[in-house]
Amino acid sequence: MIRLACTLLFTLGATFAPAALAADAVPTEKDPVKSARAVRLTEELRCLVCQNQTIADSNAELAVDLRRQVREQVDAGKSDREIIDYMVNRYGDFVLYRPPVKGTTLLLWGGPALLFVIGGIALVVVLRGRRRTADEPPLTAEEHARAAQLLAGDSPKDTP
16 A cells, blocks of 8 residues: 555656746756847847947947846746837837838938938039039130239239
């Protein structure tokens, strides 16, 4: 009878032990899946100090703090969308390394194309201006003589 009770308890313990162990949270550093997820999320967020780096690449104090916040939220079981939404709500669309195209970010997305168009228009205007100056007729002999007098410091005799 005791043997049967021990066998039954051992069987129950062996059956439910993995479920009990699975409920324990594993820190991100020890869980490669969570760690890879945290790294992927930090590569989608811009460092607010450096502005041209992700928080994964930046060594700024704010970036370190943001990486810690991402890891904490990943450990808390939040989804990628919830973590991104939290960061956007706290810091605005600028925190996203690839911000969405909408009214407030339109200049950010269209700015380079707008500058390219403005540069092209300026180039055309400058080139047309050069062409006009090149098309002017050459000086006449009288204009050459007058220019030579002006350069020599002589005052012209017949000034209009």
